Amino acid sequence: MRLVDLELDLDVFAGPFDLLLTLILREEIDLLEVDLAEVVVAYIDHLEQRGELDLEAATEFLVLIAALLELKSRLLLPGEEQEIIELDPGEAAEELLARLLDAHRYRAAANHLQARLAEQSGYRFRSAPLPPSLRRASLQDAAAVYSPGTLARAIGELLRVPEPVDVRHIGVPKVTVAERLAHLRKLLARGRFSFDEAVARADRVTVAVTLFALLELYKQGEATWIQGEPFGEITIEATPSARAARLSAAG
């Protein structure tokens, strides 16, 4: 998948990821207003939906989102760093570009190292203790340079049993787009409904996945929606053609 294909629907922005990036860089959207966690959730959903992982694009996304997080945390820091954060859009873009180029560079260097290691692996080195005569000589020259406390401390550390991590509160959401599609279609069959109804009591991931399902319905021409004002309620209803089709199927 290409990053260009990542469609977002955030509180402050709906549209493709690269457009969001541009608007941030041109300071038309305030980075402080953007919930980056939501961007990540959307990205993961997108990956799940596609069922494929393009490493190139994944790296690019990670580098960009990390850079945005850093920019944002710098913006959140009060006081002294004020002058650093007066990034003009051009500079911010250059910084992001520099990050991406660096990531490419080190990935290429990593490939080089991997190849080099493989090429060198036939040269094996000898690893053996010294012969007894030299060991005896070595013993004569041995002075107490290490502290026995180091060993006791290491054992103490190793005895530490980690606190069992309580994972009960982390429900593992296993919601699929197909499930949410079925859910939306059932609601559609009853008439119009609001998005809030569709995701009542749902967790964030389910909300994100439901949104994808809704976009899918729209793409298929099954549903349309109205939103009176920004942040207002989204009302969803079947398109006239879908309604006609359902009626004829029922009749």
Add this chain to the structure above:
Amino acid sequence: MSEPTLTTTGAELERTIESLLFLSSEPVSAEALADATGEELHAVVTAVERLREHYEFERRGLVLRELGGGYVLSSHPDSEPAARRLLARPRTPPLTPAQAETLAIIAYLQPVSRPEIARIRGVGAESAAATLLERGMIEESGRSQFGAVLYRTTELFLRLFGLSSLDELPDIKEFDPEPELEQELRERLLKAGEARAGS
């Protein structure tokens, strides 16, 4: 009369150096060999070169190389299949992409902290760094001014990657992305979005 003696001395020195390199599990510098044998540095360097040529020209099973700041013996790669059958010890396992990236960043930027590595990669490097530490390819090298552990590569890193020093790593510029790719990234960052924004 002096010539045979000189020749003998040269051969003796070569022989002693062969013993010393065989016994030593780490690379040995010319200076250390000169100290141990009580010979002049230039005589040591000549003897080492003769030993290297002996292995090469006589097609011996050993190879003498200058790696990690000293001379070290290794088996000849032609024997690798037999060595793999004989030794339970596997050959150097390959690096995962995450380990290789982490190692590349450490090799070029050392000393470098884990947060810096994460900053470049966009993802953390805990488990990759732990494996590289365990395999002896990197080691800690003090702390940054913010208290983060700094890493650097080890002598073993040089040896495993067939390098005599870090200077032998290719210039990082050699890994610069193609200008077309850079252009494409630049456009994707700004222009592609602007086109949409303007539309």
Add this chain to the structure above:
Amino acid sequence: MSEPTLTTTGAELERTIESLLFLSSEPVSAEALADATGEELHAVVTAVERLREHYEFERRGLVLRELGGGYVLSSHPDSEPAARRLLARPRTPPLTPAQAETLAIIAYLQPVSRPEIARIRGVGAESAAATLLERGMIEESGRSQFGAVLYRTTELFLRLFGLSSLDELPDIKEFDPEPELEQELRERLLKAGEARAGS
């Protein structure tokens, strides 16, 4: 026409055997060499004899000896004084955390097998154990009932830590997070290791 081929094969085999003996710190039997090289036993025995003669007649720095039912390489005794100057000082760079942990486990639990060390630490200990072996602080001490190599500490270990016997190892109570537990140290370490691995 067959002779040069035979000679080549003989030389190749001698070369491979040289590599294999170089890599093995323990004696290797003719059978094991035959298995590894895929050659007949008598060809291996001939090649080993040629290698032995090569070292002897060419006055090399290595010696091939038959020991404990196998062949093993060692350095030539003539080089001993130089070897002493180069190597007979114990190498005592600061222990890495992995080395300290591995050494502590061996010191308090000896004899202990490598798989046990790995279970306690939650990560492998190959590289750390190899370094401790090379530096002479630990040594092999037979095999466990499952065939794993067992380790114990050496006399050099005691010297380097200023101990006159293992009884002088410090009491761990001071560092023990739960000193009130009565359970055996080995069991507690294994349990904690498994808890770490599972978390």
